[in-house]
C-alpha cells in the first residue's frame with residue numbers, strides 16, 4: 163500500500179499516502195476508518211457483554227468484585243499494574259470473549275493446497291470461513307460450554323492470542339487481529355474500574371432472567387436490547403439512564 167515516490171521517503175506513513183494522487187488520501191482515510199471501526203465497535207460490544215454476563219451471574223460478579231476491590235482498596239483508579247494482580251478478573255474477560263466474541267466468523271481464507279480436514283476434502287483455492295463462535299462452544303472441548311464460568315481458565319494456559327485454536331476471538335495466523343494488546347488494555351481498564359467503583363443493580367422490578375442475550379445482526383455482534391443498570395457507589399446511587407431505559411426506572 164505504500165506509494166512509491168522519492169519525495170515521500172523518510173516522511174512517515176501519512177506522507178507516503180498523501181503525496182501523489184488523490185486516491186492515496188482516500189486509501190489512507192479508509193485505512194484509518196477501518197482501524198477505528200475494528201477497534202472501537204468490538205471493544206465496546208465486549209464490555210457490554212461482560213457486564214451482561216456478570217449481572218446474569220451474581221456469583222461471578224461477587225467473586226470478581228471482591229478480587230478487584232481487595233487489590234484496588236481505596237484507590238480512585240486501577241491502573242495496568244493493579245490489573246496484573248487480578249487472575250480471576252482476567253479469567254472473566256477470557257470467558258466473556260469465549261461466549262460473546264464480537265466477530266463470530268473470522269476473515270475468509272483461501273486454501274493454498276488441497277487438504278483433508280476431519281475427513282472432508284478441501285480443494286486448493288477454496289474460500290474457507292472459520293466459525294469461531296461454534297469452536298468456542300464445542301462440547302467436545304469445553305465442559306458445560308454454555309455456562310459462564312471463568313474458573314475454567316484459572317488453572318489453564320489457554321489464551322486468546324492465536325496459539326490455542328479452541329479460543330480464537332481475535333483470530334489466528336497471518337490475519338490475526340493486530341489490535342489485541344490495545345483491546346486487552348481497554349477491556350481491562352474499563353471493566354476493572356467499573357467493577358471497583360460501583361455496585362451494579364438491575365432496574366426496579368427486573369430480575370436477572372429478564373436480561374436477554376439477543377444479538378443484533380451485523381459484522382460485530384452487539385447486544386440487541388440495551389443493557390440498563392443502576393450504578394451504586396458506596397455513598398450514593400447514581401442513576402445511569404439511557405432513553406430506552408426510562409420505562410424501567
Ligand code: HEM
Pocket residue numbers: 196197198200201202204205208263264265267268269270330331332333334335336337338339340341342344345
Ligand atoms: C475485543 C476487541 C477485539 C476483537 C474481539 C477483535 C477481533 C478481531 C478478529 C476476529 C479479526 C479477524 C482475525 C482473523 O480473521 O484471523 C480482527 C481483525 C482486525 N482487527 Fe480486531 N478485534 C478487537 C479489537 C481491535 C482493536 C482495538 C483494533 C485496532 C486498534 C483492531 C484492529 C483490527 C484490524 C485492523 C483487523 C484486520 C486485520 C487484517 O485484515 O489482517 N481490532 N479483529
